[in-house]
Amino acid sequence: VQLQASGGGSVQAGGSLRLSCAVSEGTFSYYTMGWFRQAPGKEREFVAAIRVSGGNSYYADSVQGRFTISRDIAKKTVYLQMNRLNPEDTAVYYCAARGQRIILSAIRDQSQYFSWGSGTLVTVSS
Numbered sequence: 001v002q003l004q005a006s007g008g009g010s011v012q013a014g015g016s017l018r019l020s021c022a023v024s025e026g027t028f029s030y031y032t033m034g035w036f037r038q039a040p041g042k043e044r045e046f047v048a049a050i051r052v053s054g055g056n057s058y059y060a061d062s063v064q065g066r067f068t069i070s071r072d073i074a075k076k077t078v079y080l081q082m083n084r085l086n087p088e089d090t091a092v093y094y095c096a097a098r099g100q101r102i103i104l105s106a107i108r109d110q111s112q113y114f115s116w117g118s119g120t121l122v123t124v125s126s
Contacts (some may be wrong), residue, residue, distance in 0.1 A: 001026055001115040003027075005095040006071040008120030013031055015124070019080040021095030021117055033078040034113055035069060037091035043073045044094065046108040048080060050119075051101060058107055062088075085124045092119040 002024035011017055024029065034049040048069040050057045057069045068081040080094065096113035106112045 001070055001097060001099065002095070003092070003097055003115055003117035005117040005120045007080075008093060008122045010123040010125065013124055013126050016081070016083045017085065018082065019093055019095075019120060019122075020069045021078045021080075021097075023076040023078075023097060026099050028073055028076040029041065030099055032098045032100070032107065032113075033069075033071065034096040034107070034110075035078075035080045036091060036094045036096060037089075038094070038119075039088075039091040040092075043112060044059050047093070049107045050078060051103075052078075053101075058104075059090050060108070082122070085122075087126050090122060090124050092121050094119045096110050 007019040018056045031052045035047040036044050038044040048059045050069045066084045071078045095117035097115040098113050102112045
């Protein structure tokens with residue numbers, strides 16, 4: 001499975017960006033999709049996840065209320081709408097996928113995702 005992420009860029013604090021991630025194959029409705037990010041000098045961390053079937057979404061505390069994950073089943077694409085960005089959101093954002101349901105207790109665990117995109121850089125200036 002190939003994941004193609006796009007939509008990164010540079011924005012000032014308080015601004016918005018939308019990331020997209022298209023899945024190349026498989027029955028998209030079976031998937032669990034996630035967004036993770038890695039800031040300079042830090043480990044990669046969970047941002048958000050969505051179960052494609054049903055649309056249940058989950059967020060890291062640091063982005064809850066500012067970021068929204070969604071999906072378009074017909075386009076096999078997942079989105080991450082990022083609002084009220086701040087410099088602490090600066091990172092390379094990675095799209096991740098697993099072609100089946102991930103249990104809730106593990107949905108923030110990056111080892112549960114078997115396919116990864118190449119990452120897209122988001123830079124937020126103050």
